[in-house]
Amino acid sequence: MTLLRTIGLLCLSLLLFVGRADAGLIFHADLLTGTEAGANSFADQVNRGAPTTGPGLGLGPSRPLSFGTANFFLNDAGTALTFTATVFNIDFTGSQTPGPNDDLVAAHIHAGVPAAPTFSVVWGFFGNPFNDLNSPGAALSPQSDCTAFATGVGGTCTGTWDLTEGNSTTLAAQLPNILAGRSYINFHTTQYNGGEIRGFLVQVPEPATLILVGLGLLGIAGMRRRTV
Ligand SMILES: [Ca+2]
Numbered sequence: 001m002t003l004l005r006t007i008g009l010l011c012l013s014l015l016l017f018v019g020r021a022d023a024g025l026i027f028h029a030d031l032l033t034g035t036e037a038g039a040n041s042f043a044d045q046v047n048r049g050a051p052t053t054g055p056g057l058g059l060g061p062s063r064p065l066s067f068g069t070a071n072f073f074l075n076d077a078g079t080a081l082t083f084t085a086t087v088f089n090i091d092f093t094g095s096q097t098p099g100p101n102d103d104l105v106a107a108h109i110h111a112g113v114p115a116a117p118t119f120s121v122v123w124g125f126f127g128n129p130f131n132d133l134n135s136p137g138a139a140l141s142p143q144s145d146c147t148a149f150a151t152g153v154g155g156t157c158t159g160t161w162d163l164t165e166g167n168s169t170t171l172a173a174q175l176p177n178i179l180a181g182r183s184y185i186n187f188h189t190t191q192y193n194g195g196e197i198r199g200f201l202v203q204v205p206e207p208a209t210l211i212l213v214g215l216g217l218l219g220i221a222g223m224r225r226r227t228v
């Protein structure tokens with residue numbers, strides 16, 4: 001056996017082992033204004049105006065676009081989806097900026113069926129509905145998995161969607177939608193109460209898996225070259 005062939009076979013067998021060991025799934029979301037859709041969202045500037053400080057829709061000085069990122073981990077058993085989100089230029093306390101238009105009013109995960117521009121709220125983690133039932137933030141008012149930045153405008157949120165939690169649904173019922181790319185995380189503000197930023201959950205291949213696939217393919221390529 002050539003060295004390359006040995007490496008290739010070793011990587012493929014490691015890959016099978018990793019596949020069997022399956023340590024859960026990772027998802028990533030980029031939250032942007034441009035991803036919004038539907039009534040009263042950032043996409044609906046006919047009714048909500050361009051992003052301004054207010055008071056009043058589309059009134060007052062303009063304000064910077066909001067954005068963020070979120071990372072999710074679904075455990076091996078598929079019973080808990082843990083997430084952390086970081087968001088900029090949305091006012092998490094109502095006093096990070098003078099005007100009300102950028103104030104956070106609610107944040108959720110939405111999921112649903114194909115071909116719909118917006119999906120139903122399936123699990124809320126700030127404001128209404130609040131579905132992270134075992135979170136310490138359930139005792140707060142408003143109910144919240146989020147913490148404002150000490151300085152600057154925005155904050156972070158973290159929580160876990162457990163198997164039986166949900167807004168008239170459950171994680172178990174929504175997993176097929178999430179795995180099929182039909183879910184997004186959404187932050188709603190006073191000005192865009194239909195949604196100011198959102199991002200679809202996209203599954204991220206684990207780095208170890210990617211490296212093993214790459215080495216396995218290199219090994220196979222090496223085998224082919226030598227046998228020609
Ligand atoms: Ca504000």
Ligand SMILES: [Ca+2]
Binds near residue numbers: 133159165
């Ligand atoms: Ca929970």
Ligand SMILES: [Cu+2]
Binds near residue numbers: 110188
């Ligand atoms: Cu929402």
